[in-house]
Amino acid sequence: MSLYDDAVLVLKGYEGQQELRQAYLDHLEAHPDGMWKACGAGHITASALVIDPSRERVLLTLHRKLRMWLQMGGHCEPGDTTLEAAALREATEESGIAGLTLLPGGPVRLDRHPIPAPCHWHFDVQYAVVAPQDAEHAISDESLDVRWFPYAEVAAVADESVVRLLEATRARL
DSSP states (O other): OOHHHHHHHHHHHOOSOHHHHHHHHHHHHHOTTTTSTTOTTOEEEEEEEEEOTTSSEEEEEEETTTOSEEOEEEEOOTTOOSHHHHHHHHHHHHHOOSSOEEOSSSOSEEEEEEOOTTOOEEEEEEEEEEOOTTOOOOOOTTEEEEEEEEGGGHHHHBOHHHHHHHHHHHHHO
16 A cells, blocks of 8 residues: 555544545645645645653654744655654654654644745644653754653643644543
8 A cells, every 4th residue: 555545544534623634635636746745735744742651741843944843743755654654753753762652543633734835735644652661852953952841831832733733632642
């Protein structure tokens, strides 16, 4: 099965955000290359919110280009076989933490946001992962910093999309 086919199946099985979910499916139907950064109309991305084992904090990255505190995530790559694998790969690369475990139940939420030209949209499929006990994080080349934040501090440092992802993740926990 291709990554495109996996994305369609994941989105068809996702039960929340019906209108936005349909927009993702419509985008993929109209753009067979909609999984890839080269698709000028927008592309699917995969991200994951990293939760500490005590489920009291999240690990955010200060994105080098955007200069914003965000969850880990990014573009799908040709070696990714599933959206879950892409989200897990991105979270591992950007956090430096090995042994992350996906929260069961598939994507936690969807978030479509505009991005600078030449592309126009990120259709982000958002997951959550739990870090192993005593996990040590590292700063990747894509980050200026990586830091744990207690749930109550996230709204003060991150934008509304991260806050919504945290709320949906906490509801799933």
